[in-house]
Amino acid sequence: MGFTMAFNLARQGIPFTILEAGNKIFDDPRAGTIHPPTLEMFANVGVTPKLLEQGFIVHNYHYRDRREGLIANFDLSVLKDETEFPFRLMLEQHKICYILRDLLKDTPKSEVLMEHRITKVEQDAEGVRAHVETPDGPKIFEGRWMVGCDGGRSQVRKSMDVKFDGFTYPERFLVLSTRYDFAEHGYAITNYIADPEEWCALFKVPGHDNKGTWRVVFPTRDDETEEQLFNEDAVQARIQGFNKKSGTYEMFHRNLYQVHQRVASNYRDGRLMVAGDAAHINNPLGGMGMNFGLHDAFNLSDKLGQIWHEGASHDLLDLYDRQRRTVAQEYLQRQTIENKKNIEQRDPAERAQFYADLRAIVASPDKLHSYLMRVAMIEGIRRANSIQ
Ligand SMILES: Cc1cc2nc3c(=O)[nH]c(=O)nc-3n(C[C@H](O)[C@H](O)[C@H](O)COP(=O)(O)OP(=O)(O)OC[C@H]3O[C@@H](n4cnc5c(N)ncnc54)[C@H](O)[C@@H]3O)c2cc1C
Known part of the structure; x- marks a missing residue:
């Protein structure tokens, strides 16, 4: 601003x-x-x-x-x-x-x-x-x-x-960034994905190299610590739970936001x-x-x-x-x-x-x-x- x-x-x-x-x-x-x-x-x-x-x-x-x-x-x-x-x-x-x-x-x-x-x-x-x-x-x-x-x-x-x-929401939002191309699964550049358990927002931005980075935003549970949320296995499980693929996701950013x-x-x-x-x-x-x-x-x-x-x-x-x-x-x-x-x-x-x-x-x-x-x-x- x-x-x-x-x-x-x-x-x-x-x-x-x-x-x-x-x-x-x-x-x-x-x-x-x-x-x-x-x-x-x-x-x-x-x-x-x-x-x-x-x-x-x-x-x-x-x-x-x-x-x-x-x-x-x-x-x-x-x-x-x-x-x-x-x-x-x-x-x-x-x-x-x-x-x-x-x-x-x-x-x-x-x-x-x-x-x-x-x-x-x-x-x-x-x-x-x-x-x-x-x-x-x-x-x-x-x-x-x-x-x-x-x-x-x-x-x-x-x-x-x-x-x-x-007010402040009790849960934080987790943002994961990956180069994996979700368009292959029919997603648009911007997607809001509703779910009663774990909704998700998925969108593509140019990223550092301007070739495209996908950001996935998830809600977290109030009782999850930062260490638990950023744990590699937990991160992979969360994103694989959303979109299953063979092999692991290459992730280069994990961020947590209070909302x-x-x-x-x-x-x-x-x-x-x-x-x-x-x-x-x-x-x-x-x-x-x-x-x-x-x-x-x-x-x-x-x-x-x-x-x-x-x-x-x-x-x-x-x-x-x-x-x-x-x-x-x-x-x-x-x-x-x-x-x-x-x-x-x-x-x-x-x-x-x-x-x-x-x-x-x-x-x-x-x-x-x-x-x-x-x-x-x-x-x-x-x-x-x-x-x-
Ligand atoms: C995950 C996520 C996704 C989002 N996506 C969107 C989106 O797609 N579109 C959208 O419109 N909005 C989006 N938002 C909201 C958006 O990011 C913020 O509204 C926006 O960044 C606010 O910009 P700002 O310049 O007001 O504040 P900031 O970006 O927070 O900048 C404030 C600046 O002030 C400096 N500063 C702070 N305190 C001091 C001080 N005491 N002295 C001197 N400098 C100081 C800081 O260092 C910083 O550079 C998103 C937010 C999140 C968390």
Whole structure:
């Protein structure tokens, strides 16, 4: 989120400093799905051709049952009259950061400072002061505004007078990465696979060598330790249980994520704002969290531009809060909570009804259009922009 925010400030000629705690761009296997509105926003600033060069285009995705097989095939081309990009793009978040970092090189009066961890933030009527741990010792950075794009545990948010209410799921999500080609078994590039015992999400991203890496996401039991979960035999048993094949799976990443559903009670406190996971966190089913955060960054940078160049009222920052926080509650939280509930549904009658609904949706172009307008995040953007 930080790089998108900075890129949009830079193209408006607004100086910025990125303070990043890590010594490199965080390249954990997390977000990999980009939805149509995000591609539209990046297209408006000339970045989408670079994303398309590196990503995999997904025209359709599958909803499956682990035992019954394919339930519904969602064809995104029904959105062709709504967006220039009627598809999902699979490209990892850190690669978006690399592209933006390269575009930001040589931006005047601006800096990207790695190994700079914010420990405290203060503000007064004129500006903000960040206390920062750096390789050269503690330093203070000053500015007119600060946008916390510092993730779920945001220090900037903790310095604001806001709550981060919601809940944390008891189970963690295990993500395994392999080069094994699941397409040979009829899977699409993106698949949501329901099961009352052990659901699964399976998708293909370009990976380190851009030749394709498959990620498999499983829920875990609350009582399983990290050591048990990462044990080679346990990992092989879990993935073989999902898709039996001869020989072992070559696995090059195993990651465990705690999953939450939370939204900040306000995205603005004076001269401090939050965007991305610092403002809202949710489970990854549907691939929405990063996209939503990118939409925050485009929205907020545009408003900061109006304040900087046109002397617009600071009240615009409250509009940012109203627009983005409302849709985080109405769309992001609601949809992702529903996605998890559906994929793990234990009640056979409820599950059968859900599958019947999905089949009815894909059988009707009108229903499919209206469903995909919501889950492809187009409706949420239009709703946000309608808020005054
Ligand atoms: C398994 C999984 C799959 C997912 N898939 C998708 C998907 O397909 N599509 C999607 O839209 N979303 C997805 N998400 C969600 C997505 O990954 C997050 O919403 C997104 O990464 C949030 O980005 P961010 O920039 O807000 O926060 P982060 O990526 O967490 O970045 C925060 C940055 O702030 C830095 N930082 C933290 N504290 C400080 C500090 N005190 N001082 C300075 N720097 C600091 C960190 O080092 C980090 O670089 C997925 C999540 C998971 C777990």
